Amino acid sequence: MLARGCPAGAIAVVLLIAAHNDGGAHLVPIPSWVGTSLRRLAQAGQVREDEHMDLLRAFARPMLAASFVIDGVDAIARPQRHVEKLEKVMPTFEKAGLPPLLTSDATMLTRVSGAVSVVAGLGLATGTAPRSCAAVLAALNLPLTLVNNPVWTVRNKAQRKETLSGLMRGGAVGAGLLLAAVDREGKPSLAWRRANARAQREAMEAAYLSAAQA
Numbered sequence: 001m002l003a004r005g006c007p008a009g010a011i012a013v014v015l016l017i018a019a020h021n022d023g024g025a026h027l028v029p030i031p032s033w034v035g036t037s038l039r040r041l042a043q044a045g046q047v048r049e050d051e052h053m054d055l056l057r058a059f060a061r062p063m064l065a066a067s068f069v070i071d072g073v074d075a076i077a078r079p080q081r082h083v084e085k086l087e088k089v090m091p092t093f094e095k096a097g098l099p100p101l102l103t104s105d106a107t108m109l110t111r112v113s114g115a116v117s118v119v120a121g122l123g124l125a126t127g128t129a130p131r132s133c134a135a136v137l138a139a140l141n142l143p144l145t146l147v148n149n150p151v152w153t154v155r156n157k158a159q160r161k162e163t164l165s166g167l168m169r170g171g172a173v174g175a176g177l178l179l180a181a182v183d184r185e186g187k188p189s190l191a192w193r194r195a196n197a198r199a200q201r202e203a204m205e206a207a208y209l210s211a212a213q214a
Contacts, residue, residue: 053185053186054185057127057183057185060176060180061124061125061127061130061180062124062125064124064134064137064173064176064177064180065120065121065122065124065125065133065137066121066125067173068117068118068120068121068137068140068141069117069118069121069122069125071114071117071144072113072114072115072116072117072118072121073114073118074114075110075111075113075114075117076111076114076115076118079107079110079111079114080107082110082114082147083106083107083110085147085148086101086106086109086110086147087106088150088153089146089147089150089153090106092150092152092153113140113144116136116140117137117140120133120134120136120137120140121133121137124137124180130180130183131180131181131182131183131184132181134177134178134180134181134183135177135181137177138174138177138178138181141170141173141174141177142174144170145166145167145170145171145173145174146167148166148170149163149164149166149167149170150163151163151164151167
């Protein structure tokens with residue numbers, strides 16, 4: 001007797017039904033549990049991501065987020081140092097079209113960006129909405145990198161080299177955050193899963209009709 005829910009039994013039932021159908025005049029319906037078993041068999045055959053990737057994420061995400069959390073807390077508690085850096089590059093930003101900022105506005109902006117940095121950093125580190133948090137940090141990282149590494153204002157050759165190195169490090173962190181923002185942890189997108197399920201269903205129906213009419 002064929003066990004319900006057994007993939008091998010499901011395949012056998014499909015073959016028996018196909019063998020006993022008489023050219024399509026009286027098609028025997030396939031039981032619902034057969035379709036469920038076949039779907040489980042298809043899922044079991046899917047390629048899964050290496051388990052070591054989970055360990056890598058558990059290490060990499062907190063490392064990416066750590067500097068944002070630390071700097072964010074510092075910006076909230078002691079904004080003056082961050083405001084001074086912002087004021088140094090504001091003339092350049094104003095030339096680019098940004099409106100001028102008062103000191104009080106700069107302080108508020110520093111604290112707000114610090115709070116966002118802390119919240120998004122903790123979310124990425126703990127795996128709470130990691131893709132959204134990584135996207136927020138990637139967007140925040142661009143102006144922070146420019147403010148902290150204003151290469152265009154440095155005249156000393158040694159300092160310019162150090163600032164340029166900091167700019168490149170900021171770009172590397174941004175690239176890592178973008179990768180984290182698109183990391184689906186080995187899972188396909190919802191749109192792909194819907195399309196794949198529809199394609200599998202259509203293929204099964206076509207195969208059944210073809211076997212029944214043979």
